[in-house]
Amino acid sequence: MLIGSDWRSSQSEAVMEVISPIDGAAFTSIASGSKADVDAAVAAARSSFERGVWRNMPPMARKAVLLKWADLIEADTLALTVLGVRDNGTEIGMAEKAEAGSAIRTIRFYAEAIDKIYGEVAPTPGSHLGMILREPVGVVAAIVPWNFPLMIGAWKLAPALAVGNSVVLKPAETASLSLLRIAALALEAGLPEGVLNVVTGTGDVVGDALSASMDVDILTFTGSGAVGGLIMQNAGRSNRKACYLELGGKSPNLVFADAGDMEAAADATIGGIFRNAGQVCVAGSRLMVEQSVKADFIGLLNDRLAGFRTGDPLQLETQAGAINNAGQLAR
Incomplete structure (x- = not known):
């Protein structure tokens, strides 16, 4: 220390x-x-x-x-x-x-x-000076x-x-x-x-x-x-x-049928939950998808996750590294 x-x-x-x-x-x-x-x-x-x-x-x-x-x-x-x-x-x-x-x-x-970044001079009567x-x-x-x-x-x-x-x-x-x-x-x-x-x-x-x-x-x-x-x-x-x-908190990802780019939404969803093995304060730990696009969107996620690389975090190709500690892993 x-x-x-x-x-x-x-x-x-x-x-x-x-x-x-x-x-x-x-x-x-x-x-x-x-x-x-x-x-x-x-x-x-x-x-x-x-x-x-x-x-x-x-x-x-x-x-x-x-x-x-x-x-x-x-x-x-x-x-x-x-x-x-x-x-x-x-x-x-x-x-x-x-x-x-x-x-x-x-x-x-x-x-x-x-x-x-400067201070300020506050408006005051002529006989006073106010500074912030x-x-x-x-x-x-x-x-x-x-x-x-x-x-x-x-x-x-x-x-x-x-x-x-x-x-x-x-x-x-x-x-x-x-x-x-x-x-x-x-x-x-x-x-x-x-x-x-x-x-x-x-x-x-x-x-x-x-x-x-x-x-x-x-x-x-x-x-x-x-x-x-x-x-x-x-x-x-x-x-x-x-x-x-x-x-900390819980951060849901919301995907609606009128989303302009489902491919981008799928990429963002995966990055949001798997980046740093999910150990991020804004990790998208819940996913809510409008029913009419649910099947297609899950298909996009599955396609991307098929080649997703976990493993040694010292390897550049690894996309999700190690859980920081045993207590966190047990959760």
Whole structure:
């Protein structure tokens, strides 16, 4: 885990095996963080924020750091992609575009926004001046899921860092490696000590401690509705921190007889449910087809699925890779 500028083990000395969903074998291990580790990471983030090493940096300088970070990720795309596939099982063709590629675009977008989004001057009487300023809030906790760690991690990290916040990131316990790697690249790009901290570990320990922390100002979480409810409870019982929650749901595909292109609808239906082995928050997990076109549409699906390739996610021809973990597979 990364706290301040130090890579360290957990204070509890606990570790977690990293098990590849490709073959079920452990291929490395990472620290399993404790509440004490979370407290240390939050303290490092708070210290960096109060010292102003990042938030008081000139906007063009912050922009340059984030752009360099994106460049370093781009140069490391192949290694990051393979690492991520081994860690979370996403098929490699999709991982390259949806993971590293998306993270790069997101970081560059928010880096470029730093010197282009302005405050406002509110209309007031002549003796008054009213200004609306966009300012960092302080310490942001970001809890990222396992299905698209780089993409969703960048969605949370890039805007928080662009405006000058300090961050404590908790990756999913079954998909931490690629986020640890880009954290190292952030330091290499020039992000100051303590601005980005990463605590690996389980949700019931690390996630619970972050959501209950009295010194976290904002928490952003992507995951299940049940865990989102627990986070809101902890936030309310602690310092009533603001919570931004993106929670799971069910997404039906609807196909009506007047659809203009049934071939395209069939392709979209298959992509919607099998992309990343169906492990997508907007996966089309239900299909509703108008009765008059049901038989023909099912025929189109069957034709496409006859040649559908599942298997090793490191092979480019694989269309659906591995299920991320045993618990998910059992569902």
